Amino acid sequence: MGTFAISVHRPVVATLRHAACAVERRPLLARWLLAGPGALLAAVLVMAAMPVWLPAGAAGIDNIVYPIVLAPLIWTVVFLYALLDASLPRATAVVLGLILVDAILVAPAATGALHVNSG
């Protein structure tokens, strides 16, 4: 088991290190991609995923009202984070992580496989 973990762990770490180096080799391009399309996509997915995990509240609608109302703020926060984080690899990981996690949350609901609110 331990050998298996090591055999999976090492290539994963190596891949991540390789990715971090690739990002650091092109800092300007990486920053543009992160703060531009990356932040936009992350913000849209965060907003889209909020109905899935946010509690509905007393009136049963908070989970659909909050993402609509807070959408501009979500983008601003993600954009400024992507712009300001001193460590590009970390910023890349966070933004990509946000995109991945929210995409996983959104996918079943968006395809109709999961009904979050009843109509």
Added chain:
Amino acid sequence: MIPISQPQMKRLTAVHGWSGVILGLLLFTVVITGTVAVFGDDIARWSTGSSTQRGIDKPIDGIVRNLAERLPLFYLDDIAVWKTDAGELMAFFHSHAENPATGRPDEYGAMFRIDPESGEVLDRNEGFMWKEPWAWDPSALRHFLVDLHVQLYLPDPWGLIVTGILGLLMMAAAVSGFLMHRHMIRDLFVAERPGARLVSARDRHVLASSWSLPFAVILAFTGSFFSFASTVSFPIVAQVAFGGDNEAMARTLFEPPVVEDTRRVRPADLDAIRAKALDKVGGPLTFISIHHYGRADARIHVWHSAADGRLGFTQTVFDGAAGTFLEVKPQVGNKPSMGNTIRTLMWPLHVGDFAGLVSKAVWGALGATTCFVILSGLRRWVRRREEEPLWRGFGRALTVTALGLPIAMLASAWAFFLALPAADPFFWTPFGFVAGALACAGLGLAVRDDGKLRALFWRILAWACLLLPLLRLAAGGTSWAEALARNHGEVLSIDLLLLAAGGLMWWARDRRRAPTVVPQRPTMEPAE
């Protein structure tokens, strides 16, 4: 302040500066038209010559009942009743059908314009009437100026998306400016240093933006919300939460649950309901919406606008058959919630109409301050680079936009009054704006000397303001005597404001004359 490293400061400066340069003039357009749109209702009353408040304060039950008896049942699905700024009652009997022009469901029905005193029907139109503003908006001028602000007069949904992006840009600029300015509190009282140096341009921009920062963030945030809510956010959230069923989401958010009962019954007395609504919440009542008129499951929603300490709209719901009061319904959802509270605050925070003229004046002043912030920031950018012909050209574009936009808006007012007697003001008002804008752009290209160009613009502005009240009167507008007799305050006050503004601009044109231009190094005076 917040510690920022040098690379972070460079990135912030780049984002703050370049986003401002690329989209700043467009943002200025949205903000200046927004400043004017704050007074949209007052402009509507001035342009129509009437100062009627929009509260529904005359009996309407007999009028609605008479009209409903003559219409097919399809049209009684929904009825909207409101009063225009010209004092006329509007009633729109409609249902939902697919609009062939857009391919989307829309409201189709018969719209009536009614004299509220006599109940006489002044006009009747049928179709997808919300797409025909000439039928329900008495002021093409107000309609155009508000549309220019909301979606830059671009087609739906692209105009809203553009203004939404500009709102995001403004938020990013405000927050990045806050982070960049290390000594904001220490510099809070440092006026523009004398000598017209580069640091003076910095002082001018920094001072205005520091004092207006919280409101800049609020206006940008609420503006982006309004732009993106219907175009982007609502469909995305509907896809996730309701499998793409926008109607189901709208019903969940905006309609109370009603058990269907299609039996025909005598509708409740609308005037009795009006009285109850006033007693429950207070006035003014500005909009009444009736669902399933004449059915046992009818519901009447009464909208009360902000007044008496209420910040946003309040909605009371009545049984449309029995006439009994049911609830004070939140704007979204069916129970009070934090989501509803936040949603309710968005309109008053953006528009500033919650305390009459006082709050509008404050919001107008904040809008003007934001215009100053944008112009002073762009002017500072140009000052730093005035050796380069490209940026000198941008400086000229800045002058043309800063002075040309107000001229173009006045040109739209001129076109409105000229078209009023015999032509279609809904066509000619935007035409006037475009003509004014093109004329200013042409002057910007033709007049080489910056000082002469600015002086010319100031003169045009002054004369446009001074003569506009005369044009309004010549076009058959309400005279001052009649305005005083009938208490049409907006007619008199806006005329006087225009005369005062024109006089001030005429007086100021000589004082703002630019210094003699040195051919090797032309200097540009601030347009703000």
Added chain:
Amino acid sequence: MTGDAPRRSCPSARRWSRRSERSRRRLHRRALVAIAWLAATDPKRRRAFRLPRFQGNRRPRLTLLVALAPAVSLLWAGNGVGLLVLLGTNSVAGWAMAAVSPVRTARATEWLGSAAARVGNTVRTAVEGATGAAGRSTSRIDALERRVAELEAALAAASLGDRTVARLSDYQAAKTQRAGEA
């Protein structure tokens, strides 16, 4: 803040509301005065315009409290309308006060002061003329001048150690005499 329930108005509630409104306006005026004070005494502003540093006690924290007091009071009362109007007004007013340079502020203050003095003199003259108080005023001025002369003489006599001098002219004569004797 969204005002879902109506508030029934009774006479004592209306009186309380009017009193509250008046006290809120007073607080707001004090807040604006506090902002003006902070602007006038701000060290960086004075330094930028080569004015001498303000010598007195600025009391910035206390002044800031006075400036924020109306906002806190409105927030406590749940008056969202008043709070927003106040914050907006203070933002614009604060900018306007800060944007006017100290030189212009000083000129404006001087002009206002002299205008007020001129108006005051005009009004006083008019009032005195109307009530016949001019003669009384002149005799009062004479009496004041005599008293000032007596006080000057007493001061001079005290410095000379001589308490018998009653008038400044006597003092001057005595001084001349003493100088001659010396």
